[in-house]
Amino acid sequence: MERMATEDFDTVLLDVDGTLIDSNYWHVVSWQRAFTQVGAPQQDWRLHAAIGMGGDRLVTEVAGEDAEKAHGDAARDLWKRYYDEYITEVLPFPRAADLLHALKERGLNVVLASSGKPDHLEFARKLLASDDVIDAVTQGDDVDTSKPAGDLFSLALDRVGGRKAFVIGDAPWDVKAAASIPLPTVCLRSGGFAEETLLAAGAKAVYDDAADLLAHLDDAIEVCRTAT
Numbered sequence: 001m002e003r004m005a006t007e008d009f010d011t012v013l014l015d016v017d018g019t020l021i022d023s024n025y026w027h028v029v030s031w032q033r034a035f036t037q038v039g040a041p042q043q044d045w046r047l048h049a050a051i052g053m054g055g056d057r058l059v060t061e062v063a064g065e066d067a068e069k070a071h072g073d074a075a076r077d078l079w080k081r082y083y084d085e086y087i088t089e090v091l092p093f094p095r096a097a098d099l100l101h102a103l104k105e106r107g108l109n110v111v112l113a114s115s116g117k118p119d120h121l122e123f124a125r126k127l128l129a130s131d132d133v134i135d136a137v138t139q140g141d142d143v144d145t146s147k148p149a150g151d152l153f154s155l156a157l158d159r160v161g162g163r164k165a166f167v168i169g170d171a172p173w174d175v176k177a178a179a180s181i182p183l184p185t186v187c188l189r190s191g192g193f194a195e196e197t198l199l200a201a202g203a204k205a206v207y208d209d210a211a212d213l214l215a216h217l218d219d220a221i222e223v224c225r226t227a228t
């Protein structure tokens, strides 16, 4: 029987919020305050379920198109203002920096494929203190169409001239964005999404957090490799 040739990965694309830094719940609280202030209060669980999609899509996803038209820009401005207040409380996940270094040691281009704001990404990079192994970054304003569209991951791959990549993320939106290219995704539960939710979205494997993935990194890469 002919065996399909499987090329090795040369690039890994990493989501940042909920994957490398423990920020998702601060984003939920920031959005919750923002929606309340524009007069369209939302339940936190609905906000959490939308975390990880681009801010340009989140208002419509959570509150509908009319709310987006009436309050979208105001809500986004307020979300940023509140998150700017909370950001100094945000911590990197344990061993997140070690995970980045371990990926680089395996010969991979390491790209932070964030859809966040430039100053939020800058803060995350300071927390991770791993610029020595980060080959490129993206941020939300780099593309017109945010996750779950695949544009951000395509751009991230292009920035390093990558040939074959896998994605590490925390949200169903990461999995869907990656699948549209298509790239396989390993998910972490550290963003607050259930394993069943992530697997149903198409994640190839799910680990607790950066430290758990680091402990099983070669297995995870192999799962992705055989999935492609």
Ligand SMILES: [Mg+2]
Pocket: 015, 016, 017, 018, 019, 051, 052, 169, 170, 171, 191
């Ligand atoms: Mg995320």
